[in-house]
Amino acid sequence: MxxxxxxxxxxxxxxxxxxxxxxxxxxxxxxxxxxxxxxxxxxxxxxxxxxxxxxxxxxxxxxxxxxxxxxxxxxxxxxxxxxxxxxxxxxxxxxxxxxxxxxxxxxxxxxxxxxxxxxxxxxxxxxxxLGFPLDLSKPSFPKPVTLHAEILEIIRGSNKKRIGIAPFAAHDGKKYPLDLMAQVIKELSKNYQVLLFGGGENEIAILNDFESETDGIINLAGKLQFSEELDVISNLDVMLSMDSGNAHLAAMLGVKVVTIWGVTHPFAGFAPFNQPDDYALVADRKQYPKIPTSIYGNKYPDDYKHAAGGVSVEAVVEKIKVVLS
Structure with missing residues (x-):
């Protein structure tokens, strides 16, 4: 995707x-x-x-x-x-x-x-x-979609800024440790509305646990059609994602995207479109010098599985706050 x-x-x-x-x-x-x-x-x-x-x-x-x-x-x-x-x-x-x-x-x-x-x-x-040179330096994006009543009821309407968080990826080496992500979500929910994205029974169960922790956290996984998820994403103030599809969905809609990288690296060319370099929070290569261990994150040494955890909770939260300010 x-x-x-x-x-x-x-x-x-x-x-x-x-x-x-x-x-x-x-x-x-x-x-x-x-x-x-x-x-x-x-x-x-x-x-x-x-x-x-x-x-x-x-x-x-x-x-x-x-x-x-x-x-x-x-x-x-x-x-x-x-x-x-x-x-x-x-x-x-x-x-x-x-x-x-x-x-x-x-x-x-x-x-x-x-x-x-x-x-x-x-x-x-x-x-x-093919004879059609393109200039990508001044991109334009669609306007946020007007959300219909059913979606507004699910996200419960809010005057707070909206943060989308997609904590999953295809491979474990690309994921931020869930215990750290829980801390990030809880901290951000104090001042912002947090909307969680994912799919599949296991991911939905995990996100339901996050949602139950405190007010201001809403799990959207399994509740919307794909086109409706895109509608919601277009209305986010920022998306926090792994090196995964949700980052690119948000970027294509002109949404600011902060990404956390584990065993992969933006240098491979897969950073979300039109995002500043400092929006990518990468694992410490002094501690994990073999990064990137693969292009797609499917190959890595056993002790690199939680490399993304080298990015501190404080660094993630502070980056989100800076982007939103």
Whole structure:
């Protein structure tokens, strides 16, 4: 989801700088709401677990896509499935993302510790290859969505500033220790409204425990449709997230995003779009010199599992307060 969300600011820039060009976005149906406010963009969803599953399904999908009469293909994913589709569709012009695998490998191995090209810029480079250079330096974002009565009832309305907190990530090495996160949430709830985001039974149970601790904490996990979650996120004053999808959802909507990093690092190019460098709170590399241990956080030494805990509760709370001020 994070990768898809990172395409949105790039596509918004494209639609503004090339308003006469139609874009057709191929993605999963679940992600359709991400593109809802983009002009001149059509979403074509792939049913990869149903009619478009496997090679025969991809062939069927390619035939359906050919009816769109696309003049060019911008492959922002560049995996086996998209490579097969590119072969089957026969578009006149095709450009694919350069994921910078060698430079990322060097970063993980410690050969070079330096900022790599951002994923957003890599997406933009694909369009430039097709003859559409993009300027991402002055992005615009949609206005916050007016929340309907049912959502306002859930979040109980408040004149306090709203902080979204998404404490989970795909891999344990990317998560802030839950006991420390509980302290962060409790401290912030004294002066702000805290809205919690997550998904799945286990995460919902944990967030329910956080919610029960004190007033001013509301768990939204499992209570809203995805499009409604986006509506709420658009109304946040700041999002606190791990190196995970929620950070990119907030960033694509123009919300300020503070991130906590464990075994991964912003230098790999996956920091949320258009956020100041100091909004990323990173683990201490003197204590954990092998960071980043991997690009996606799925590989790390056993004693690095709680590396994100090297960022103190006080540092997180103070950063949030500074951003909100």
């Amino acid at each position: 994070g990768d898809v969300a990172m395409t949105v600011p790039v596509l918004r820039a494209f639609t503004q700088q090339y308003p006469d060009v139609k874009l057709t976005v191929l993605t999963r149906a679940f992600f359709r709401p991400l593109f809802r406010d983009l002009n001149n963009v059509t979403v074509f969803h792939a049913d990869l677990k149903g009619e478009h599953k496997g090679l025969l399904g991809l062939y069927k999908l390619s035939r359906e896509l050919r009816r769109e009469n696309c003049d060019a293909i911008a492959d922002l994913h560049n995996v086996l499935r998209t490579k097969i589709l590119k072969f089957l569709i026969y578009a006149r012009e095709i450009a694919s993302i350069d994921k910078g695998r060698k430079s990322k490998k060097d970063l993980v191995k410690g050969k070079k510790f330096e900022q790599l090209k951002t994923t957003s810029q890599r997406y933009a480079d694909v369009f430039e290859t």
